[in-house]
Amino acid sequence: MEHITLASREYEFRNHTIKPLDIDEDPSGLLRGGVGSTIWDAAIVLAKYLEKSNLLSIASSSTSATETPRSSTPINVLELGAGTGIVGLAVARLLSAKGVEARVLLTDKENVVPLLSRNIQRNPSIGIDIQAQTLDWEEDESSSSSSNAQKIHALIDTNWDMVILSDCIWVPGLYKPLISTINALITPSASKTQLVIAFEKRNFAEEMEFFAMLGKTFRFRDIKPEEQDADYQSEDIYLFVCQRRS
Template sequence: MADLVNFATQFADLAPARPIEHLGDTDLTFGGRIDFPLKIHEDGGENGCGGKIWAAGQLLCEHLIDNSDANGLLSLCSEKLQTHGSFTNILELGSGTGLVGICAGLLAKTNGFKAKIYATDIEKLIELMNSNTKLNGLEKYVFPEILMWGEPLAEKYQAGTPSRIDLVLAADCVYLEDAFPLLEKTLLDLTSGDSPPTVLMSYTKRRKANKVFFRRIRKHFQIITFTDFDRYEHYSSKRTYLFQLVRFQ
């Protein structure tokens, strides 16, 4: 375990750097599905692969949008979501620009749904996530925070606490083989206890080595792939998929 924690502290250096590409703002309406465009600033690769919008993040956003209504965010998760006081707690892993968490925050605000969304990543991406949260006026809904995969969870994220997590979101987190055991540990920690949160993941298939991650987590989770949605063919042509992880009890 000590070796795993030590490795986690170096995780920020694992993500390969990208050449700086474009630096700018993107307005997203997801094909007119939302009335108010979601605004995202990309850093052009300044902070590695996390500062860019990827197809997997867009797919997960579309799924959230398609399964939200005036009665509450994420109607597809209604059986699993547990409210604490008047809030539902949502955590996004590997947020990068904050796209998915901000989308969830926008849906919560638009639909009058009380939620706290924790958009988490390595320290050097917090400023970008904060900037994008403010750009969308969601400071009361979205809270960018550091979460290093493989390290012990903050107490507020743990099962049995008033602020425990009801829903975990992860877009394009399966990309670096050295980080697979860290991501696996964090998913296991987040889903411990008698009533684990719903876990929704989107993923772009890029290399054969990624099979290692899915082989590992199949020991602990059932993987349910979503195929019955309008843009399935569009995303599958990009080798991008959406699924739910269900922790074995």
């Protein structure tokens, strides 16, 4: 795969002391990654919001006076449907710049993982353990022996500080399995886990059905334009921060 030449796109941080990301895309479909091979606008808007917001600072701070300070406990970040990995890799760079140790796990369908792994190799961050893993919530979860169910079960024991979902709610038929996966990963006892969602409006009525379903187990608030990066936002792109109902 190393000899394959792909399109490359640079992501620059507001803080110019942070090394830019160099992200490969695959518009010609050489790696057969489908829609996950492209950097979508919602991913850029979300990454820029995370640069500006204090969410990462909250995640890396002490949660209570009796708990071990987060500075000595690695932060756990999970991205679902990571695609090229640009959001998770940006989070990794931002945490690294803060001197925070972290584990960043980027997941997607099997056909997307080769490109995702390639971008992880191209964009290491000091002190951050970045890995790619196949996780496809579209798979049939009715059998406890399914590979997807096993992967989800292996991830449940991790206390995720942040779970990221960028532009993954454009297929209504996948709403139910996606929410099932989210509910399995973020249990009621993990009420401090932040679920951060970005999506570009395509069929607003259908997309609000997703949030109606998600609202049964999560409370959420929308991120106002004034909270976002002034140069990277759109009236068609929505951001939400969600937390599991206890």
